[in-house]
Every structure is written in structure tokens, then in C-alpha cells.
Amino acid sequence: MSLVEDRLAELGLVVPEVAAPVASYVPAVISGSHVYTSGQLPMVAGTLAATGRLGAEIDPEEGARLAEICALNAIAAVKSVLGDLDRVIQVVRVTGFVSSVPEFYGQPAVINGASNLLGKAFNGPHSRSAVGVAVLPLNAPVEVDMIVEFK
Amino acid sequence: MSLVEDRLAELGLVVPEVAAPVASYVPAVISGSHVYTSGQLPMVAGTLAATGRLGAEIDPEEGARLAEICALNAIAAVKSVLGDLDRVIQVVRVTGFVSSVPEFYGQPAVINGASNLLGKAFNGPHSRSAVGVAVLPLNAPVEVDMIVEFK
Amino acid sequence: MSLVEDRLAELGLVVPEVAAPVASYVPAVISGSHVYTSGQLPMVAGTLAATGRLGAEIDPEEGARLAEICALNAIAAVKSVLGDLDRVIQVVRVTGFVSSVPEFYGQPAVINGASNLLGKAFNGPHSRSAVGVAVLPLNAPVEVDMIVEFK
Numbered sequence: 001m002s003l004v005e006d007r008l009a010e011l012g013l014v015v016p017e018v019a020a021p022v023a024s025y026v027p028a029v030i031s032g033s034h035v036y037t038s039g040q041l042p043m044v045a046g047t048l049a050a051t052g053r054l055g056a057e058i059d060p061e062e063g064a065r066l067a068e069i070c071a072l073n074a075i076a077a078v079k080s081v082l083g084d085l086d087r088v089i090q091v092v093r094v095t096g097f098v099s100s101v102p103e104f105y106g107q108p109a110v111i112n113g114a115s116n117l118l119g120k121a122f123n124g125p126h127s128r129s130a131v132g133v134a135v136l137p138l139n140a141p142v143e144v145d146m147i148v149e150f151k
Numbered sequence: 152m153s154l155v156e157d158r159l160a161e162l163g164l165v166v167p168e169v170a171a172p173v174a175s176y177v178p179a180v181i182s183g184s185h186v187y188t189s190g191q192l193p194m195v196a197g198t199l200a201a202t203g204r205l206g207a208e209i210d211p212e213e214g215a216r217l218a219e220i221c222a223l224n225a226i227a228a229v230k231s232v233l234g235d236l237d238r239v240i241q242v243v244r245v246t247g248f249v250s251s252v253p254e255f256y257g258q259p260a261v262i263n264g265a266s267n268l269l270g271k272a273f274n275g276p277h278s279r280s281a282v283g284v285a286v287l288p289l290n291a292p293v294e295v296d297m298i299v300e301f302k
Numbered sequence: 303m304s305l306v307e308d309r310l311a312e313l314g315l316v317v318p319e320v321a322a323p324v325a326s327y328v329p330a331v332i333s334g335s336h337v338y339t340s341g342q343l344p345m346v347a348g349t350l351a352a353t354g355r356l357g358a359e360i361d362p363e364e365g366a367r368l369a370e371i372c373a374l375n376a377i378a379a380v381k382s383v384l385g386d387l388d389r390v391i392q393v394v395r396v397t398g399f400v401s402s403v404p405e406f407y408g409q410p411a412v413i414n415g416a417s418n419l420l421g422k423a424f425n426g427p428h429s430r431s432a433v434g435v436a437v438l439p440l441n442a443p444v445e446v447d448m449i450v451e452f453k
Contacts, residue, residue, distance in 0.1 A: 024263065024270030025279040031243040031300045032184065033334065039280030053253070092333040097282045102355070105441045112326065119326030128327040129341030129447045131399045132437035135251050135283035137258045145280045149333045175414065175421030176430040182394040182451045183335065190431030204404070248433045286434035290407045296431045 004075070004085035004121050011120065013072055018080045019046065027077035034092070035081055035148045040073040041140040042066040051139040054132075055104030058141045063106075064113030067096060070144035071114035075121060078148055087150045091118050091126035097143040100132030107132050114144045122148075155226070155236035155272050162271065164223055169231045170197065178228035185243070186299045188228040192291040193220040202290040205283075206255030209292045214257075215264030218247060221295035222265035226272060229299055238301045242269050242277035248294040251283030258283050265295045273299075306377070306387035306423050313422065315374055320382045321348065329379035336394070337450045339379040343442040344371040353441040356434075357406030360443045365408075366415030369398060372446035373416035377423060380450055389452045393420050393428035399445040402434030409434050416446045424450075 005015055018027045028037045042049045049069055052058045058066070071094075079085050096111035098104075111130040118126060126146070136143050156166055169178045179188045193200045200220055203209045209217070222245075230236050247262030249255075262281040270276060277297070287294050307317055320329045330339045344351045351371055354360045360368070373396075381387050398413030400406075413432040421427060428448070438445050 024266035024276055025245070026276040027278070029241065029243050029276070029278040031241065036244045036278040036298075038278040039282070090331065090333065092331050093338045094327070095280070100437050102437050104437060105439060107439045115326035125326055125328040125331070127329070127331040127338040127340040127447075129397070129445065130439055131341070131435050131445060133282050134285040134436040135253050135255060137256060137281055139256045143280065143282060145278075147338075175417035175427055176396070177427040178429070180392070180394050180427070180429040182392065187395045187429040187449075189429045190433070246431070284433050285436040286402050286404050286406060288407060288409045288432055288434075294431065294433060
């Protein structure tokens with residue numbers, strides 16, 4: 001087991017299996033020394049952990065917890081193509097999409113749920129964009145994708 | 152003509168000319184072994200094929216057809232800088248923005264219109280994020296950008 | 303001082319200091335020969351220059367001015383990791399998120415505020431996506447991130 005997974009285990013987290021690839025796109029792609037993950041929803045064992053928007057059905061604390069699940073799924077997507085997560089040099093870019101009512105301005109605190117987990121799992125910080133969107137697939141509250149550099 | 156264009160021709164599709172570059176940004180940029188396209192709208196001969204949002208004026212089947220047009224325009228953008236589309240090794244990342252009313256959750260099926268075309272035109276699958284946004288330029292229903300790796 | 307900053311000075315603009323990094327993410331990350339910036343809001347001396355959405359509190363001209371501030375902050379983020387801005391070869395990709403009411407379709411003109419500044423500061427054009435989103439962090443009207451290639 002990788003050191004990354006050891007650190008996650010200390011947080012009580014296990015890297016899940018990735019869902020089976022669908023037809024034309026896959027959870028992650030290797031290009032050069034980078035892995036690009038697909039946008040990850042807060043799926044747990046094939047089901048969304050919650051549905052709804054921030055500022056309505058989902059409060060910021062729950063949103064941050066869901067963003068952490070997205071990040072864990074993104075780690076799983078990276079593992080699916082790299083095998084060993086200790087090959088990751090750094091997380092380069094994280095994009096966090098937060099399903100938001102127009103009056104909800106707290107997207108950064110929500111995406112911190114992903115950023116904090118990634119900071120603990122890997123060495124060093126990442127660049128990040130967090131935005132509020134009208135709606136996400138399956139009415140998911142959060143979606144996170146990332147680019148990592150590996151050796 | 153490239154094999155990529157042969158495969159598109161079998162689907163009845165022709166790679167269009169790209170619109171003339173505007174001042175400060177262009178349809179695509181080469182950086183290292185990657186091409187980054189600008190966000191592509193479903194323009195046909197300089198006019199949007201449709202306007203409106205998913206869940207309102209546009210139904211999912213029409214949305215998927217429009218996403219396919221976006222992907223074809225993204226292929227045209229890649230061709231504008233690479234010349235020969237057979238230099239493409241793989242599509243690395245696709246981002247699909249779907250103009251959506253807040254109750255529309257079917258963004259993945261819409262962006263499948265782009266993903267399926269790219270899967271047929273090029274070898275292998277890609278990573279992808281699909282999100283619902285409040286509104287897109289010119290009231291376009293879909294916008295797609297991508298990163299491809301070439302040799 | 304870099305030639306880039308000379309050109310900005312001719313426009314009456316000074317590259318600001320970047321805000322202190324927060325816990326898990328930072329204003330910019332170097333990976334290979336690219337810098338990825340975090341999403342930049344129109345902050346001036348630590349405060350948002352304006353709040354609200356395009357099509358409501360913010361008109362397009364003001365939006366373009368705010369997008370220019372975002373771009374200036376993105377330049378500052380690049381400088382924070384490269385030191386000398388003349389090491390930038392080109393701006394590869396700009397993504398512009400415009401906080402928009404659903405009836406506002408003028409995102410391109412808003413993000414031109416960023417693109418035009420980047421075109422003047424650096425050599426050559428970039429690829430770009432501009433989308434309208436429901437809401438942005440802190441009720442910011444615009445958010446811009448970018449990828450630049452350097453030597």
C-alpha cells in the first residue's frame with residue numbers, strides 16, 4: 001500500500017474502486033507526466049452521497065464533506081491509471097464546481113473539503129479554481145476534477 | 152485527407168473552417184505536445200445552430216446533437232494549428248458546459264454527443280468534466296473545449 | 303523590472319503583490335514548463351473591487367474592467383512563482399467565469415477585459431473559454447484562471 005493511502009487510512013479513509021469506464025470517456029487519462037481526471041461526483045459505492053444545492057438543501061459543512069468524497073474519488077481515478085499513488089509528485093490544478101443558489105457565496109469553504117484532503121494526502125499545495133454553477137449532473141452538490149504530475 | 156476526416160466523412164460530417172481569429176484569443180494554441188482549444192459553441196457557418204437552455208427550449212437529444220457540433224468545431228480548431236489531424240495521439244481532456252435550468256440534471260447525456268464523436272474520430276477515450284451553467288455566450292446551449300496530445 | 307511590467311506600466315498598471323497563501327492551495331503552481339494559476343477574483347489591496355452579477359448590479363463595461371483586474375492578479379500569481387515575467391513564452395489557456403443572470407449573454411465582451419490586457423502584456427494570443435455561472439465566491443462578478451508556458 002502506498003504512503004498516500006497510509007495517510008488516508010489515518011484519516012479513516014479508504015481509496016475506493018473507480019466505477020467501470022463508460023463508452024467514450026474514462027475516470028482518468030495519462031498524458032506525458034500528467035494525469036487528468038474526469039469530473040468526480042460525491043459517489044459512495046455507486047450512489048450519490050447527497051443531492052441538492054448549496055444554499056438550499058445542502059449546508060456548507062455538508063458541502064465540504066461531499067467535496068472531500070469527490071477528492072477521494074479523484075485519488076481513486078489517479079490510482080486506476082498509475083497503480084502506485086506514491087508516483088504522484090504534486091497535485092497541479094483542482095477545479096471545484098459547487099451547485100449553488102445565486103445567493104450562496106461560500107464556494108471556497110466547500111472546496112476546502114477537497115483541498116484539505118489533497119493537502120494531507122500529497123506533498124505540497126495545488127492551484128485551484130472554485131466556482132458556483134447552476135446545477136450539476138444527477139443533481140450532485142459538488143464536482144471536482146484535477147491534474148496531477150507524476151514520475 | 153486525414154484518417155480522422157475519413158472517419159468523420161463516414162458519419163456524414165465535414166470538418167469546417169474555423170472562424171477568423173479575433174484580437175487577443177484564437178481558436179487553438181500549441182504548447183509543447185498539446186493543443187488547447189478555445190471553448191467552442193455550436194456554430195454552423197457562422198451562426199448558432201440553436202439558442203436556449205436545457206430543460207427549457209432545448210431537449211436532451213437536441214442538446215447532444217449541438218454538443219456534437221461543438222466537438223466538430225473543436226476538431227476544426229485543432230486542425231487549424233496542426234494541419235494534419237492524424238498527428239493527434241489522444242484527446243486528453245474535454246470540458247462540457249451545458250446551459251441549464253436548475254432542474255435539469257442530464258448534462259452527461261448531452262456531452263455524450265461530443266464524447267461519442269471524439270471517440271469515433273480519434274483512438275481511445277478521454278477524461279471529461281460536464282457541468283450545468285446558468286448561461287453561455289450568445290445564449291448558446293452548449294460549449295466544449297478540449298486538450299489534445301499530438302506528435 | 304521585466305519588459306512585461308514595462309508594458310503594463312505604460313497602461314498605468316502595476317503588478318500587485320499576491321495575497322498570502324492559504325492552507326492547502328496557493329496562487330500558482332509550476333509543473334514542468336507551465337504555470338497554473340488559481341482562479342483570480344477582482345481583488346484590489348485585499349478587497350473585492352465590486353460585487354454582484356452581470357445583467358444585474360454590474361454592466362458589461364464594469365465587468366470588462368473587473369476582468370482586467372483578475373488578469374492583473376493572475377499575472378501577479380505567475381510572477382510569485384517565476385520571479386521574472388519575461389520568462390513567460392506564451393499564455394496558453396484562459397478560463398473566464400462570469401457571474402451572470404440567466405438573460406445575460408455578453409460573457410465574451412466581459413472576458414475581453416482580461417484577454418486584451420494579456421495580449422498587450424505578453425507576446426501572441428491565447429486559447430480561451432468564457433462561461434456564465436450562477437454565482438462566484440464572495441459574490442465576485444468575474445473569476446479568471448490561466449495556464450502559461452515559460453522558459
